[in-house]
Amino acid sequence: MKAIEIRNKYLNFFKNHGHAVIPSAPLIPENDPSVLFTTAGMQPLVPYLLGEKHPAGNRLTDYQKCVRTNDIEEVGDNRHLTYFEMLGNWSLGDYFKEESIQMSYDFLTQELQIPAEKISVTCFAGDEDCPKDEVTAKCWEKVGIPKERIYYFGKDDNWWIAGEEGPCGPDTEMFYDTGKPKCSPECNPSCGCGKYVEIWNNVFMEYFKSKDGKYTKLSQHNVDTGLGLERMTMLLQGKETPFETELFAPIMDKLEELQKVDNIASRRIVAEHLRSSMMIICDGGRPSNIDRGYILRRLIRRMIRHMNKLQISLDELSTLIDINVGNLKEMYPALEENKETIKNVILEEKNKFVKTLEKGEKEFSKEIENVKKQGKTIIDGKMVFRLYDTYGFPPEVTEELASENGMKIDKEEFKKLFKEHQEKSRAGAEQKFKGGLAGAGEMETKYHTATHLLNAALKQVLGAHVHQRGSNITAERMRFDFSHPAKMTDEEKQKTEELVNKWISEAVPVEHFEMKKEEAIRQGAEAMFIEKYGDIVSVYKIGDISIELCGGPHVQNTSELGHFKIKKEEASSSGVRRIKAILE
Numbered sequence: 001m002k003a004i005e006i007r008n009k010y011l012n013f014f015k016n017h018g019h020a021v022i023p024s025a026p027l028i029p030e031n032d033p034s035v036l037f038t039t040a041g042m043q044p045l046v047p048y049l050l051g052e053k054h055p056a057g058n059r060l061t062d063y064q065k066c067v068r069t070n071d072i073e074e075v076g077d078n079r080h081l082t083y084f085e086m087l088g089n090w091s092l093g094d095y096f097k098e099e100s101i102q103m104s105y106d107f108l109t110q111e112l113q114i115p116a117e118k119i120s121v122t123c124f125a126g127d128e129d130c131p132k133d134e135v136t137a138k139c140w141e142k143v144g145i146p147k148e149r150i151y152y153f154g155k156d157d158n159w160w161i162a163g164e165e166g167p168c169g170p171d172t173e174m175f176y177d178t179g180k181p182k183c184s185p186e187c188n189p190s191c192g193c194g195k196y197v198e199i200w201n202n203v204f205m206e207y208f209k210s211k212d213g214k215y216t217k218l219s220q221h222n223v224d225t226g227l228g229l230e231r232m233t234m235l236l237q238g239k240e241t242p243f244e245t246e247l248f249a250p251i252m253d254k255l256e257e258l259q260k261v262d263n264i265a266s267r268r269i270v271a272e273h274l275r276s277s278m279m280i281i282c283d284g285g286r287p288s289n290i291d292r293g294y295i296l297r298r299l300i301r302r303m304i305r306h307m308n309k310l311q312i313s314l315d316e317l318s319t320l321i322d323i324n325v326g327n328l329k330e331m332y333p334a335l336e337e338n339k340e341t342i343k344n345v346i347l348e349e350k351n352k353f354v355k356t357l358e359k360g361e362k363e364f365s366k367e368i369e370n371v372k373k374q375g376k377t378i379i380d381g382k383m384v385f386r387l388y389d390t391y392g393f394p395p396e397v398t399e400e401l402a403s404e405n406g407m408k409i410d411k412e413e414f415k416k417l418f419k420e421h422q423e424k425s426r427a428g429a430e431q432k433f434k435g436g437l438a439g440a441g442e443m444e445t446k447y448h449t450a451t452h453l454l455n456a457a458l459k460q461v462l463g464a465h466v467h468q469r470g471s472n473i474t475a476e477r478m479r480f481d482f483s484h485p486a487k488m489t490d491e492e493k494q495k496t497e498e499l500v501n502k503w504i505s506e507a508v509p510v511e512h513f514e515m516k517k518e519e520a521i522r523q524g525a526e527a528m529f530i531e532k533y534g535d536i537v538s539v540y541k542i543g544d545i546s547i548e549l550c551g552g553p554h555v556q557n558t559s560e561l562g563h564f565k566i567k568k569e570e571a572s573s574s575g576v577r578r579i580k581a582i583l584e
């Protein structure tokens with residue numbers, strides 16, 4: 001079944017069940033400065049979930065265009081997308097759990113013909129804020145899901161809220177069993193091994209969470225559901241990734257035909273970012289240096305860098321846009337109407353970026369001669385910053401060029417200068433999206449060292465399969481993503497915490513070395529992207545506990561860190577868990 005057929009079946013089904021079909025809201029929210037893009041179907045409906053009357057009635061359905069960019073660096077794997085379509089249906093103070101579940105079950109088993117035995121569901125396990133959702137479980141049993149395929153989980157898995165504040169409630173999630181073997185006897189839908197894939201989320205929005213963390217009952221009970229179209233399409237077609245479905249296949253094939261260097265991750269990045277950029281531009285987005293304009297700029301520039309990697313001429317961009325418009329116009333007729341604008345915006349941004357790269361490369365070559373003459377192997381942060389600030393030359397490109405010349409860049413100094421610059425500039429919003437680059441103050445430095453300890457502790461507690469998959473640090477907390485197929489038990493979390501705190505109390509010195517990459521690998525150094533580094537690498541060693549390739553900055557001694565505490569452990573993506581932790 002093609003994506004558009006699934007979408008049509010969905011809207012028709014809910015129309016036949018008394019829902020008004022409402023149009024997708026634009027990707028760029030009209031009255032909501034708190035978010036950059038529409039990230040879920042419920043987002044434009046918040047006032048109505050809070051009690052305002054919707055002009056189309058109290059049963060609604062739509063397909064909603066969504067952009068989520070928190071995981072932009074993950075695109076290129078087999079599942080992450082920045083743009084996706086969410087099918088949704090809503091009850092605004094109308095039906096509740098029983099009817100919602102009956103409709104979802106009927107849609108899945110009758111309209112999409114998914115065999116009932118492939119469906120498992122999860123319900124909220126209950127806590128001090130809200131009781132165990134046995135009503136939902138009973139509803140599932142009533143429609144025919146046997147008890148052994150009904151699971152209960154806590155807030156991490158079965159509670160939905162957009163952000164920190166707003167309407168929220170327990171949810172029930174439906175999972176599709178891919179038929180892959182269980183990864184362990186305990187394997188269940190909350191495990192990220194890939195056997196179970198989440199297909200639909202029904203949120204029973206009865207609560208409002210305020211900024212101070214208090215929950216109050218809403219004036220009405222709502223249902224908010226979301227079904228990811230790309231994922232459903234992939235599953236129904238028996239494909240392993242959305243890139244193999246008709247949504248991406250024409251562009252992926254063309255890229256394969258044009259490429260001179262084979263790289264599947266780069267093809268996915270180009271295909272995904274092109275579609276995402278086209279959809280954003282179509283809804284009025286334009287590249288700039290702040291906020292959503294900056295995200296769009298990043299998407300386009302990242303796409304271009306990966307076209308360069310594939311050695312595809314940038315002149316082909318126009319053809320690629322034509323292919324995408326041709327392929328997607330049935331789903332999004334506005335793409336055809338705005339085709340010329342989309343082309344102009346992307347090509348103009350491409351020209352800017354090409355000039356940036358040219359100027360920057362020239363400047364880089366001049367400077368590098370000086371550096372070489374002085375017999376140095378590190379390009380100072382001032383120059384990296386000047387290239388960035390004056391020529392818009394991305395530091396990751398400078399780093400790449402430096403490593404081609406057998407050199408490194410002084411990232412610490414760059415980060416420092418970047419931070420100063422950032423504090424001066426008015427753009428607070430930009431900071432949110434700079435991730436790792438933003439800030440290297442005292443607290444950030446401590447958290448940075450704590451990630452190395454946490455990485456090492458997780459390996460001891462969970463096993464050698466644990467590897468860092470990402471991290472994000474602010475002055476208030478750290479977030480650490482790592483590969484692990486299952487939810488951590490309370491005991492595992494406690495052991496991990498204890499180990500990190502033990503190492504802190506042992507006051508272990510943190511040492512910095514520069515060495516050949518081979519030597520670092522020989523010593524067993526951990527690295528997230530080993531291929532990203534040049535021949536000479538910067539290595540941080542914490543006693544016998546940890547050795548990692550890393551640009552720093554770090555504290556001198558683990559005793560500086562204070563007390564380490566895990567606040568949350570949750571799924572991040574398939575096979576990847578996320579820990580949020582603080583130092584107190």
Ligand code: SER
Nearest residue numbers: 040042201224225226
């Ligand atoms: N708001 C929920 C989600 O985004 C259900 O639509 O998953």
